[in-house]
Amino acid sequence: MKFKTTLLGMTAAMALSAGAASAQALVYCSEGSPEGFDAALYTSGTTFDASSKPIYNRLVEFEVGTTEVNPALAESFEVSEDGLTVTFHLREGVKFHSNDQFTPTRDFNADDVIFSFDRQGNPDNPYNGVSGGSWEYYSAMSMPDLIESIEKVDDYTVVFNLTRPEAPFMANMAMDFASIVSKEYADAMMEAGTPEMLNQAPIGTGPFSFQAYQKDAVIRFVRNDDYWGDAAKVEALIFAITPDASVRYQKVQAGECHVMAYPNPADVEAMQSDEGVEVMQQEGLNVGYLAYNTNVAPYDNPNVRKALNMAIDKQAIIDVVFQGSGQIAKNPIPPTMWSYNDAVEDDSYDPEAAKAMLEEEGVTDLDLKIWAMPVQRPYNPNARRMAELMQADFAEIGVDVEIVSYEWGEYLERSKDTDRDGAVLLGWTGDNGDPDNFLAVLLGCDGVGGSNRAQWCYEPFDDLIQEAKTISDQDERAALYEEAQVIFKEQAPWATIAHSVVYMTMRPEVDGYVIDPLGGHFFNAVGLSN
């Protein structure tokens, strides 16, 4: 058996290297098809992995492996005293890719920056309505309200004028929607009458240039040899689209892929004992929670919520639902995020105490509806299963649980109702690594009737996070967020359940892979050793 696997591994490796001729190709088994290649139009990580990550750059970028923002296409930037003016000094000599229809005649400059944002925010821009023209992240990050104007000072200086000081702005500029596209290419395609090519045959400045996409099957990239930064280590990058996780694993074992994302939690144990593959892991930038409706009695009483939280056997959930690939959550933000308050103590699992606490509050014969999402998400791989476990847990303290579910769109919509009946299972994956992106969006007063599924508006908490938003000093902000987490735990609007653990599975010859806490997959620093 041992002999056979090594032999197969060898033939597979031979097949790969032989077929790729001299070119060293890195094959990544990806989990799905990208919706397109113009990152600003879309919201899914799968699309970003195939577009903004390899093909494009942004003015500033997250250093891979951290949530820290570094200069990229902008060599430097400065923020004015009042926080309303941000000036970017652009890098010179950056080349765009070329393809069959287009060869750039000039380097990257301020026009490209202005075009990249103007097309998203300005309805008069000819590209505003191209390819469906839904700039979801641009509006989701409230850029239309925030950006007053963008000015070109000279070819290599751009100024953003903001309507209010906003600490998370710089993190937003590192997000995928802020990728810089070529204005020259866009103009050429508009003239040729094929503006959708900007989305289908992308041109960027990134470490890889786009070669071909066979729908639902393969995406091919080749190395950009004129890259302004450190050139990619492999000559070609191939995404083999493989939606089924077990199949991805089999392909890695067979040598058909080098790297895969999102293994089945069920397979992780086997992978870790498999000598033919390596497994890396890190906590994901997400949180899965059960949000009570704090508007409805008796869940308006923090003690009742606390009691219920104490009845949930979170370890069992981690074991059964996450198959171990999760970590118990005690705070609403994940531990990889700055300002995470490790001093907060989680509610202990104690059904007896929980029962007593409910009695103390005079609550008996409680019925609770638990909403289980119909879809699989990173923060909750199987909501139905999770709800079934909670049902059993709550039964022990005499709470009757009915599990309900709706079609996903309806689920999202109905769970927003301020008088919703029941507690809802949901979660959140961070966009830009800023605590504001969790605490304000999910628990702020503005979110009631919207993304605040607990319908929880608690002034002492809200004041803290509003204040933190206007300060630019990170340490000061962190102190406020830490305090907010303490208040959150006391008030318990949610049962915080878990942060998923992100696994990456790869063959031993892959080196230099770093897990991105923001959930992206980067391959420019990845090499193959023989």
Added chain:
Amino acid sequence: MLKYLASRLLTFVPTFIGVTLISFAFIRVLPGDPIIVMAGERGMSEERYAELTTQYGFDRPMLAQFWDYLTGVLQGDLGTSFVTKKPVWDEFFTLFPATLELSLCAMIFAILIGLPAGVIAAVNRGKFFDRALMSTALVGYSMPIFWWALLLIIVFSGNLQWTPVSGRIGLQYYFPNATGFMIWDAIASGQSGALSSAVRHLILPTIVLGTIPLAVIARQTRSAMLEVLGEDYIRTARAKGMSPRRVNAIHALRNALIPVITVIGLSVGTLLAGAILTETIFSWPGIGKWMVDSIFRRDYPVVQGGLLLIAVMVMVVNLTVDVLYGIINPKIRKR
């Protein structure tokens, strides 16, 4: 003959309109708002929601929407996918070759094995061979193919590692101007090993998709053969001293073929239904998987356009079979 053709064509028109109407209506009554699904946990502002609703025309009266759709369809415009923002028509034709290639292979596989099996069984009626073949055929006929696919993957891709797990060809092969028919592309490219790689990827999906048609064809061939073998002219041929093999081969088989051909023609729908499961399991980038994905993603235009195209395809094939059958067998025309 012309009159028969005309009457068949005439029934095609109302069915086509009906199919268009149904594919349109289905989508309007689907619960769940695609715009909300698109936004996910993040949600969106009310203004943005209103803007998108207008953009997709959901706020227009139903009848106006249908009229737009129908006139669009007649001009070959099936709308644009919500997810990829590409025309449904383009998407269909990039994916269709994959399904066609798989279906053709499955059909050839089914005929190559099913037809001889049916003939052999009929000739050996009641003997062990007949029983064994027909029992096997019945098992194949009763097979839940999604499970069958999983079993084959466990055994041939997992344990034995003889066949690749999924996909259409090894990743090292790349054809810039591909037709989408992988076997053809592999041959045309002249790259060594490309053809064998494409074939190896095809084996398991072909077997899975071909299993039920194979069983149907074997059973059908057997019973058609038995019927023909009992008829007068065969007895006459035998009585005249023609060798049994010649009788079987020439007379019986030829006449038994007519109903068999009908079955093959009518299996197109079955194949497409099977392709939904087969493609989903083998990650085969064809229209079956495309439809399932789109249904789950609430990609309205794709579901609606895909349903229509598939239905029209089935109708055209059925019509062709009907007409061919009418040509072969003049009795049919009289009705």
Added chain:
Amino acid sequence: MTDTAQSAPKRPSALREFWYYFRENRGAVIGLYVFGFFLLVAALSPIIAPYDSTQQFRDHILQPPAWSEGGSWAFPLGTDPLGRDMLSRLIEGARYSFFVGVVVVTIASFGGIIIGLIAGFAPRWLDTIIMRIMDIVLAFPSLLLALVLVAILGPSLINAMVAIAIVLQPHYVRLTRAAVLSEKQKDYVTSARVAGAGRMRLMFKTVLPNCLAPIIVQAALSFSTAILDAAALGFLGMGAQPPTPEWGTMLAEAREFILRAWWVVTFPGVAILITVLAINLMGDGLRDALDPKLKRS
């Protein structure tokens, strides 16, 4: 085949004759036994199942079957990812499969026969409309249509059954109509009409009983189709929802464990295959016994 031989009074002997022919076919008899066994299992499931199908044994998650290493006779066929007993789930799953078969066949045949009778007796224009509608339904591949219908109605076992019944129904309509049209030509119908039988009586009393043979065969065959399609929908996540131990749904839930726990994938599939096979064997026997002329379809 004379008309008098087919008319009503000879019922008991017809049944005996049927049994005589049916018994001839050994496969059919085996199918009947297996079917009977499964029926019994389904009926007695609360008594014979060792555990409740939703009871979770959290210390016995993904335990292999008794005969493999690590298994125990407490869970003869092993446990699933939530530590539920596979055997109990399979036994209860039999109920769902028969439930699906019975309900689907009842809805589809009932509706189909009535529409078919109407089409057969209706004026030409109505007949044409009905048949065109059936053509439209048949133009969509059945599973695809069922999938879209379930997406509309919402994924659940009941809705899956309704969708499958709608998809199967045109076959009954066509069959009934064809039988009615050929029967209508015959003398006994004409004489009944001359004798003053009303349209209703003509439809249900005179003609329908003589059309039943092919419909019964169709019912047997669509019983198995219904079970297969419901399992396929369950497999695609559009049928019965977890924790319902419907076999197709069990397969879908088990799919992620395909490399790690073969038993959670294998057993539900075997159960589906055997049930469907038994029904098809029976259906073949039924067809041969009821009407030798139908052997072709």
